Amino acid sequence: MFDTVIYVSGQPGLFRLISRAKYHLILEKLPGRERCPMPTSAHTLYVKDIAVFTTHEEEPLSKIFSSLRDRYNAASLPFNLSSISKDELFSLFAEILPTFDRTRVYPSDICKIFKWYNILIAAGITSFES
Numbered sequence: 575m576f577d578t579v580i581y582v583s584g585q586p587g588l589f590r591l592i593s594r595a596k597y598h599l600i601l602e603k604l605p606g607r608e609r610c611p612m613p614t615s616a617h618t619l620y621v622k623d624i625a626v627f628t629t630h631e632e633e634p635l636s637k638i639f640s641s642l643r644d645r646y647n648a649a650s651l652p653f654n655l656s657s658i659s660k661d662e663l664f665s666l667f668a669e670i671l672p673t674f675d676r677t678r679v680y681p682s683d684i685c686k687i688f689k690w691y692n693i694l695i696a697a698g699i700t701s702f703e704s
Contacts, residue, residue: 576622576636576702579604579694583617588693605697621690622702626683627675635687639702641670642691648700650692655685 578591589601598611625632660681667674667684
């Protein structure tokens with residue numbers, strides 16, 4: 575199920591790919607069931623193909639989600655992202671991925687990862703391996 579999760583540039587949240595046609599995609603907004611057409615010209619990425627910069631090599635987002643799932647017992651994150659400072663955000667992310675590159679990974683990237691994790695958990699997706 576994680577293999578069909580898509581990020582659409584410029585759109586909030588995540589989507590599940592339902593169907594492909596010649597000129598559009600049928601997507602389902604997560605965690606609900608609301609379906610919407612998206613032109614094939616829209617910039618889309620499979621979430622399984624996204625990675626985070628580390629000091630050595632890139633770490634796939636699926637491994638980070640798995641680490642979050644294991645740390646928080648497949649539950650939503652217990653903190654409010656809007657009230658966390660940049661330094662707290664970096665320290666929380668360092669607990670999950672200690673080797674992330676602090677010069678190339680921005681606080682907005684970390685917030686997006688945490689939000690996406692909460693969306694996936696709310697949608698019932700807890701297996702992040704391909």
